[in-house]
Amino acid sequence: MPRFDPRLLTAVCLLMVGLVQAQGPASTVPVQSKRVEVAAELDRLSRELNFEVRGIEQTKGATARADGESIVERLHLLLEDFDHVIVQAPGASGVERVIILGEKAASVPPPVVGEGVGSSAGADAVVLATQRRGSSHLVTLGVEGVSGGEIIQESMLIDTGADRVVLPVSLISSLGFALDALQQQQVQTANGAVDARVGRVPAIWVGPRRIENVEVAFIDDQRLGTTPLAGMSLLGRFRMTIDDEKNQLTLVPK
Known part of the structure; x- marks a missing residue:
């Protein structure tokens, strides 16, 4: 039977410690949603997916998250700070038109x-x-x-x-x-x-x-x-x- 060499065990342990130190501690910082310029992203999406955007000028200077599994979810997140309407084609998942009414404000019923x-x-x-x-x-x-x-x-x-x-x-x-x-x-x-x-x-x-x-x-x-x-x-x-x-x-x- 071959004789066990304790020096081999020491070398393996040192190698494992080195790998752990190189990787560093597990990150506890949550992944942040990417933020983009609303107007630029709407312009890009409308050209790429061929839909119309009305009132895009009202989003100038605004930023928002660029998330969402579907185009409708993505648009709602982009426009979460704005009153808006998304018009979809009947029976389809695509978007025909996005209408931006204005920036959201505290709702006070008009008298x-x-x-x-x-x-x-x-x-x-x-x-x-x-x-x-x-x-x-x-x-x-x-x-x-x-x-x-x-x-x-x-x-x-x-x-x-x-x-x-x-x-x-x-x-x-x-x-x-x-x-x-x-x-x-x-x-x-x-x-x-x-x-x-x-x-x-x-x-x-x-x-x-x-x-x-x-x-x-x-x-x-x-x-x-x-x-x-x-x-x-x-x-x-x-x-x-x-x-x-x-x-x-x-x-x-x-």
Whole structure:
């Protein structure tokens, strides 16, 4: 039997210690998400994946994380500091259009300016203050649930290209709807047709006025972005005027 040489064991131990020292201690610093310039990354992605971006100038100077397994996740992270809408092609995973409404701010519901007070439109007019997001206007409205109890206040983009009031799917249960009570169909917005679940709410409150039996469409939260739409199932009941200088919406019943 060959004789064991203790010098060999010493050499092996020294070699292992040297390898551990060379590798250093295990890192405990978490990997940080890469941050990029939002405008430059949006421009690169839009050219590479062939989609349109509106309002990109509002992201000038901003930086954000460049993560996400899908293009939609990546865009939401890039625009996490901005109110935005991502429009996807029906039945596809690609993106058709990204609309940037403006930088997010603390949400303070605009007050009702008045109902027929000082308005040349007449005593029936409702005048609401609006919030600006770039060239767009948002107005806060109350959506009444099907049980007739809770009224959910939502800041909505005024969108005359939408044929219905459009709300996120996440509000379905809060408003008391059962999924089987809603019809699946495509609805039209200013940014194209999208798949939705359609139903009617008992009322939408426009300032102090209760507008009954309004058709609404629920679409996927990610596709809608962060902003519901005040569409023509509500706005079509009024003659509507937007004052850009005063940031006011005047609605006169037809």
